[in-house]
Amino acid sequence: MKWVEVQEIAIQLADAHPDVDPTKLNFVDLMRWVMALPEFDDDPKHCGERILEAIQQAWIEEVE
Incomplete structure (x- = not known):
């Protein structure tokens, strides 16, 4: 992933x-949690604030 x-x-x-x-959740913890997911395999350098915002928003929508 x-x-x-x-x-x-x-x-x-x-x-x-x-x-x-x-x-x-703050973005530092969010980034750590994403990288800890078993299926996740990507370079942390490819992540930025926009991606973290998008992940957070999608997670919010997922739990609603």
Whole structure:
């Protein structure tokens, strides 16, 4: 899984952290959690604030 797979990342984060409110998560922790996902395999240098915002938004929509 790569950074651009925003929706899949959001789904996996929602499954892995069901008790977390994604609106309260800072981007440093979000980036660490994404990189810790078992299927994730991408360079951290390819990630930026826009990607993290997109992942966070997709996660928010996933849990609503």
